[in-house]
């Protein structure tokens with residue numbers, strides 16, 4: 001018998017999906033983890049009852065986290081993903097031929113284990129020989145890194161539980177130190193309907209540290225409100241000044257060179273969060 005799962009964004013609003021069956025349910029050292037088979041979206045990963053990814057729409061988020069900064073950097077060789085234990089961002093990173101090494105640091109090894117088991121089209125690239133997987137706290141890993149990475153992608157949970165430190169200015173200062181002299185980073189920064197204060201805070205924290213700071217969006221149907229934001233901080237390279245000839249062929253379903261630029265065109269109420 002099917003049941004309905006609801007992720008509550010507030011006491012009065014949530015997003016709902018019909019669930020065929022629960023594939024896994026456990027309490028890890030860090031969070032409640034569930035893997036469910038939904039009717040509409042394929043298998044869905046839930047952490048603390050929040051939707052992390054689904055088989056049907058995962059490509060939007062993973063492509064937009066990875067390709068916007070990776071096409072902005074002229075030659076990304078070593079890429080770090082903080083969080084991202086489902087493997088989707090790593091899969092997209094590896095589509096760039098310049099990438100020699102991709103390091104993934106997720107605090108929770110169970111996310112990696114269950115993603116490999118139930119989300120194979122998303123997590124399959126975690127076994128690629130260019131990938132190094134570490135089960136560690138991303139905050140501490142960043143604090144101990146210096147001038148090591150061309151690009152850092154923060155694919156974290158929302159700022160609750162283990163991810164709280166990943167939304168602090170101290171973390172962004174650590175990222176600046178961990179990047180090479182022309183490095184770029186991106187963090188997922190939630191939605192402007194319910195998390196406007198968070199977006200405003202993160203954008204201005206990052207702007208105090210990185211000379212180039214920009215906000216871009218993507219449309220993700222299974223995330224609350226659908227409109228999702230990403231904050232980019234760059235030492236030199238500007239995502240709005242990428243030359244057309246730099247866009248090489250990449251196998252995507254959402255990202256295109258046109259979307260690259262268009263994603264920085266913000267609705268007025270979102271742009272105001274950056275002012």
Ligand code: SAM
Pocket residue numbers: 047051052053061082083084085086087105106107108111136137138139155156157158162163164166188
């Ligand atoms: N795309 C999703 C979203 O926007 O909601 C998030 C994907 S989920 C794979 C995020 C991952 O961040 C989880 O696997 C979680 O274990 C990891 N994470 C949370 N806090 C972390 C920390 N301090 N260090 C490293 N990884 C962390």
